[in-house]
Every structure is written in structure tokens, then in C-alpha cells.
Amino acid sequence: MPTDKTQIAQVVASLEAELNRLKHEITTMGVADQVPAATETITVADYILERLKQLNVTDYVEAHPTIQWASNCNELNASYAADGYARVKEGSIGVLLTTFGVGELSAANGIAGSFSEHVPVLHLVGVPSTIQQKTKPMLHHTLGDGRFDAYHKAFQEFVISHGSLTDKVTAAAEIDRVLTECVVKARPAYLMLPTDLVHVQIPKTRLLTPLNTEPPANNADIEGFVLDEIMNLIEKADRDVVILVDACTIRHGVRKEVNELVHKTKFPVYAAPMGKTAVSETYERYGGIYVGTISSPEVKEKVENANLILAIGGVKSDFNTGNFTYHIDTHRVIELHSDNTVVQFASFPGIGMKHLLPKLTARLETLKGDAQQIEVPRFTHPVPQEDNETISHSWLWPRVGQFFKPGDVVVAETGTSSFGVLDVPFPDGAIFISQILWGSIGYSVGSTLGAAIAARDIGLNRTILFVGDGSIQLTVQELSVMMHVGVKPIIFLLNNSGYTIERYLHGKHAKYNDITNWKWTSLLTAFGGTEGETCQSYTVKTKSELSKLLDDETFARADKIQLVEMLMPMHDAPRALRVQAELSGLTNKYTA
Template sequence: MSTTTISGYLLDRLAQIGVESVFGVPGDFSLQFVEKIVDHKIVEWVGACNELNAAYAADGYSRVKGVPGCLSTTFGVGELSAINGIAGSFAERVPVVHVVGTPPTEQMKDKPLLHHTLGNGHFEAYSKAAEHFVVASAILSEPSTAGAEIDRVLIDCVTKFRPVYITLPTDLVNAVVSATPLQIPLDFTIPENDTATEAAVLDVIVKQVSTAQDRVVVIVDGCALRYGVTGEVKDFLRKTKFPVFVAPMGKSAVDESYERFGGVYAGRPSLPAVKQTIEQATLIISIGAICSDINTGGFSHELPKTKLIELHSDRTEVFHAVYPRIGMKHLLPKLTTKLPTPASLMPMTSYAYPVPEEEHDGITQPWLWPTVGSHFRPGDVIVADTGTSAFGTLDIRMKSGSVYMTQTLWGSIGYSVGAALGAALAARQCKMGKTYLFVGDGSLQLTVQELSTMMHLGLKPIIFVINNSGYTIERFLHGPTQSFNDIVNWKWTKLLDALSDEKAMSESYKVATKTELDQLLSKPDFGKVITLVEVVVPMFDAPPILRRYRQ
């Protein structure tokens, strides 16, 4: 019987499911495991500047690559620093594996007055805190059960699309276990729907679609991305030719170059033509909805149950009837087969956010977003931070194969910088296009250190720093002129020089006029190295959709 170590078993399992990078910060109780990562033939170690950013990076990596992100921290001080990032992944349904190096098993039992503890013997306090933000935990304590425990939580991570937590005591890192189970791939199969119930649901939906004729629209939301049904959605749309829209969290779940793509629906803040098309439809098919406040325009969706069919990962709802355990992964392909190709198509307004004509040369947000978006290419990765960037990028029509990410539900400012690290690394591994990061001057100050990590890894994201002199998104909420919404105006174009080593190649620019930005974006060599562009915009300016949120 072949053998391996517990750490080797875990790393080999991660490699089997497509993980090539583990993010983190080394700490005394995790050093032995980090050493095993460095020595692994497939999985690489990516040292972040702090644990919070490592958690953000694991999240961004997962969203781009479609496999769990992974981070390693040390007991107590390290894992608690990461917990905000893990909570965000839980809220937004992103699979992440958090491996925590702990003291040896005997000390975990005896609870001496050890560093990184609370000094009261409550060694379990951290794992109990983690329980609120993960779907499964494996508290490894003996070699005989370690492999099975690792397999159990990895299956939960992949099939439930949320973070999991694994503790690895220092004395078990090199403990010998059987390697035989590694010869059998983990089973991530989603259980089939109940045949009889599913057939009845299909008949009901087909009947309602037939009754509605050419007055059917589709809204695709974030769970279509998270639960891996974008391929099934694409087939469904190509067959039915229904007009399709996305909610903010569903952006990039649909190929936005598709001729029947109608734009972003967010309730009241939506473009009038979008709102009218959806709310006047006879039947609305919602796929993977996440009905949070910002995602629905402050709960302003006008989608009455009497004309709404909802497809979810764990249930289907037709009007007021709920069918538990009839999931969209298996239902959608069968629905696509059963629905006929329509005899006529519902008319719809072409989706476009044209660049506005403005008499002055100053940069405004209504002008900025469609201008920058016109330079995107297929397969690019777009990362936007909470704030005006998250709203502004909604007005950009993404190219085919693009990945878009922000934190619409969790909304932790600074998330985008760490996430861009993981996203850019995953994009390189997947041979995708450029990575764009849009971040406000206030948000960047929280997590700016990871620009250093990006340069260390040779990543080349294009970073747009939206300099509007503080927390403009918060000025819209409360205290537009209050000092607590002001920040120190850093020398933004000096950041890459300050955070790099002597070998790093970078470029930085400051633009304050349309002419300057147009000329910069038109440069043939723009973005060949990591590039930071400080974009100066008025303090109280905002993207159009954000202004409509306030109406």
C-alpha cells in the first residue's frame, strides 16, 4: 500500500480539483505546511502581505478559475485576520479552502498558556468563530481519519459553493497516511432531481411559456455563476431566443455580445427601457436569483409571483408553488429540450451605453465607464471595488468570455485589490486576457500592499484609481461634506515605484481630462506592464445608475 503524509494528501487533493496556488502569510504554526506547499510539484505558494488580502485573493482566484480558492494561515492571529474575507466568500457563495496551522495535538488538548491564544485556555474559540462562515470543518486530530475528513470537506466546498475550514496541527503535517484513496477522484456529482416531480414541473413551465407566447423574458443572477450553470443557460437562451437580462450579481453570467442580451435589471435604478421590457412581460423566468438589497435596487424589483418562475440550485418555484429539491442544474437542459423554438420573437431595445457628448474636457463618470469599456477585449477579467466603481462598471457591456467580479452582497471596501491578485494569477494560469482593476482612492488605502505581490509575481493588471477625493459612495449615503468621508490624497502615481523591487517594470499615469485619457488608452503599448492610472473626477460625481438608486 502506498503512503503519503497528511499535508501531501491535502495538497494532492487540491491539485486534483484544479488548485495551483495557495495564498497566505507564513506563521509559526503553519510554517511546516507552507514548506510542503513550496516543495509540491503542482501547487505553488503565494505569499500575501496580510491574511485578509490572502482571503480576498483566494476568493478572486476561485471566481476566475472555477475551482476552490485556497489560503493558509496560522492559529489565532492569522486566521482571525482572514475571517472577514472568508465571510465575504460565504455570503457571495464562493468556494474557498482555509487551512489553519495549529499547535500540536497534545497542546490543543492540554491548553497551556501559549502565544497566539487568549490566555484563558479557550483554544477552540477560533474554530467556533469560523463555524459561522463555513459549510464544513475538519478538525484534524489523528492520522487514521485525516484523509476521509479532508475528502469530506472538499466535497462540501465544491458542491455547496461555500468556504470550508481545516485545522492541521504541526505534529500531523508529516504524519503518514494511506495514499490509496487518492487514486479515486472525489465525487462532486449533484444528485438527480426526483423524476416524477421534475416531469410535472417541466409540464407546468412548458404550459406557462406556451400561454405567454412571445412575452417571456429571462433574468440571470449570481447563483447561475456560482453553481456552474452558465453553459446550460447559454443553451437555453440559444434555443428559446427569449430576451435575457442580468441582475448586478449576475453580470458576466451571460455573453453580453449575444444579440438578445438586454442589459442590467436592478429594479427602479434600471434603464427605463430595461425596466419597461421586464415589468411588462407576461412571464419572467428567473435563474439563480439573489434578492439582496443592492442587487434589487433597494428591494424595488417589480416581479410579482403571479408571473414569476424561479430556478434555484435546490428548488424550483412556479408562481406560488414551491418544488423542493428540483435544482436548475438538471432541470435546465431538459427544459431546453422540451421548449419549442419560438415562432416569433419578443421585440426589445438594443442594449447600449453610448459615450455621452459633453462640452467640457473634464472627466465625468458617465463618460468614463463606457469610454474605458470600449477598450475591453474578449476574455478580459474586470474587478470592481465596492463604491462608485461597482456601479460604474455595470454600465459597461462586457465582451465574450469575460469575467466580472465585485462584492454586491458583502460589500467590503478594499476587497477588489486582493481579489485582483487572485484573479490575475488565475487568468494567467487559464491563458485569459488582461485583468482590469477599478478601485476608489479610499478603498485602495485599505489593501494597497498587494500591488507589491502582483509585481513580485510578474502580474500585469491595469489599475484605474478613481480619485474623487474620498468616500463618494458614502457621501451619497450620509454626510456629503463631513470630514469622516475625506481621506489623505496620496501620491498615487508613486505607489508602484514605492511598492516594487528594483527589477519590477511598471508605468503610472495621472489623467484629468478626456483628451489625456483618450490618448493614453490609444497608446499601442498601453498595459504591456503593470499599469496604474489615476483618474481625477469631481468629488460628488457618480455613475448614472448610482444616481438612479437615489431617485
């Protein structure tokens, strides 16, 4: 039996977490018992749509007055779009609808990426009837061997919740369970809808009670113990504390709580790459991006020399940590996560940051006088003066940073763009999207579609995409859907003759990293646009040409979809990418 107070608290926390999870599930599944019996009915399909409406979903399903059908070109792109939608429309979810087998497997890569990066997406799959699933005829889209559950089993590996509707009695409860876990745990869910249940009538009763999407409550005694431990460590650290925010700050809905913490306490705050824009980058106590040895020297020095790090929503992946080069000892770290808290070497399951953060802020607010004495380097990235007209990465990213406006949604493709834009300060209210952990090439184009729709829904500013000539070739069809649904992103296409990040990781001069050079400025018209009316394309070859375009008010207004082809050197790359590639090469033994 544990004897140490911390060990006892850990054991109790683990048991309490499981109890809270079960209580939470019972609350969700038992709502029908809390209201009078209802005589009104609704089809299973419409029940799902009404639940989505309650979750503020307004896109991707057709048969509903407030939900728009986006009609993606393929299922993979649809999964990327649903992911981008969910990232921008925080508190809601993305939804995609596919057919059995061939459709759902096409979407699997995107769903796995959403799981990896904590994005709530519902994958709704139309499947054969309940009778056919029992009798197992050799239907199209099946494997031909009677395994009608094979795809369901496959998806269980990368969704947080899954279900198969089997009858009208349990359908509503099963839908609610799957949706609740998707939202609360901020990860994808999978739901099979058989053809013979789509139009079956079920009671409306459960719809009268909204889904319980709040995370489970923390055990008050354990939470108090954890808060005491944190405060003791802060005092032992002479109040020399740095806050480090990361992806799950955004994904698990604690952006508001974190902003109250940093503004009321005045402790310096930095972000990991996946946490970029979790805190306003115009805030005077924000110091920039920390990514291990890849960090700028002043950021690296400030973060790694702090006596204590309060890490919020951390995701310690290779590209998010500078290939695991965080030089911070465990005894100097407190980690807050959605479903647990780690204080040095002790873990407390079930003590989630959503409920913990307001209480921690209240305790720390009295320390703001000391916190304000800690110097924070100003987060800037001036445009360098280069004596040539070549559009280099060192010049490009700070220059386009001057083009950004408050409320812009900036999407960066895996690789060159995502590394280049990291050190560029974003205006207040801007949102950054990039798939840094999963890293599926081509993700950004589909994601831009969903992000632009969500941005339009909630009144954000422009949607701006940075994508390479290699990456866009994987998912380019979605340009047609963007024009079809009326969103108007600005697309900056980096034409550097191939896969730059792959050249740096492996095969700098290999033919497999070369691509066919498309006629890029013909893409929008080829996909249905009318040049000068519904779309506009440009090619820029020099710094002067690009700067002139960026300063053009008509271009900046983004009143039509626009594509800018930028001609850049083949082997040029952002500094951070070059360093990361070198570290990855050493890890993978690609270097001598």
C-alpha cells in the same frame, strides 16, 4: 396531510433532497471501500495538496511542484485573493493558509464575504498539536483561557463545512468531506490541521477515486412534475417569457447550461448586477442589466411587462435589486436555484438547476420561433458628447468600455466603480468581478491579485481594476505581491478625494469621508517596481489625456503592471449610485 398535487410534490421533494444529500455524502466518504487496499502512503499535508491539484488549484501553497505560493502581505488580503481566484477559475476553488488565532481571524472578513457571495474557498488553518488541544497550555495566539476551539466555533457561522483533523485514521475522509461540500455548495470551508499530523503518513487509497463534485441528482418524478408545471405556465403566458440570470448562474457552474438555454430557445435574456457576464453581452438576444427602478427605462419596461420571468440563480439583495424595487408579481416568476426550484408560490427542495436546465431546454427549444418575435432592445452605452474636459462619470464608463477586449477580467471596487461599469457592454468572454452583496471596501485590490493569477493560468486576456483612492488604501500592500508573482494588471485609480459612495449614503460633506491624498504615481516604485521597466504610472486630468492613453497600443498591451491616476470631481457619481443612495437613504431614514 397535504391533498393538493403540488403540496404532495413539495413534501416528497423535501424528503428526497435530504436523502440525496446523504447518498452524496456517503459516496464521497466511502470511496476507500470501492478500491483495493493500497500499500503506498502519503503525508496528511501532501494528501491535501494532491486533492487540491485534482481540483485544478495551482496557487497559494508552496510545498508542491505545481502549486505556487503567492505570499500575501496579510491574511485579509489573502482571503480576498483566494476569492478572486475562485471567481475566475470556475470549477476550481481558492485556497488560503493561515496560522491559528491571529491569522485566521484576520481572514474572517474575506471568508464571510465568500460565503455571502457563494464563492468556494478553502481556509486551511495550522493549529496546535492534538495533545496541546487536550492539555490546553497557555500558548501564544490563544485567548489564555484554554478555549482552543473558540476560533473554530466562530468560523462555523460563515462556512458551509468545517472540520478538525484529530487522527490519521479519519484524516483523509474528513479532508474529502470538507472539500466536497466546498465545491458542491460553492461556499467556503474551514479545516484545522494540527502540527503533529502534518507529516503523519496515511494510505493513498482514497486519492485513486476523484471527489464526487457533481450536485445530487434530482428525483425524476418530481423533476418531471416541475417541468410540466413550468411548461403549463409558459403556455398560459402566451410564451411571453424573459430569462433573468444572476450570480449563482456563475457560482454554481451552470453557465454552459444557461447559454444552451438562451441560444436554443431564443427567449430574451437580461442580467442582474451580480450576474453580469453570465451570458455574453454581445449576444443579440441579450438586453442588458435589470436592477429594479434603477434600470434603464427600456430594460425596466421589457422585464417588468413580460408575462413570465424565468429567474436563474437569483440573489435578491438590496444593491442587486435596486433596493428591493423589483416590480414583478410572484405569480409571474419561476426561480431556478442550485438546490431548489420555486414555481410561483410552490417550492421544490432538492430539484437543482444543474440537472433541470438541460431537460427544460429540450422542451422549450420548439418554442424558439415564437420567442424570436419578442423584441429585445440592443444593449449599448454610447459615449456622450460633453462640452468640457472634466473626467465625469457619465463620460468615463462608456469611454473605458471601448477599451475592453474579449477575455478581459474587469474588477470593480464596491461603490462608485461597480455602479459605473454595470451599464457598459462587455466583449465576448469577458469576466466581471465585484463584491456587490458583501461590499467590503478594499476587496477589489486583493481580489485582483487572485483574479490575475487565475486569468494567467487559464489563458484569459488582461486583468483591469477600477478602484477609488479611499478603497485602495485598505489593501494597497498587494501591489507588491502582484509584482512579486509577475501578474500585470492595469489599475485605474479614481482620485476624487475620498469615499464617494459613503458621501452619498451618509455624510456628503462629513470629514470622516475625506482621506489623505497619497502620491499615487509613486506607489508601484515604492512597492518594488522599476518605473519604465517593470511598472508604469500615469496621471490624467482631462478627457483628452485619458482618451489618448486608452488609444495607446503600448499601454493597451499591458506587458507590465500599470497604474492610471484619474483626477475626478469629488461629488460626481454614476447615475445608478445616486439613485441607489437615495433609495437606501429613505430606507434608513437618513432623509427628512
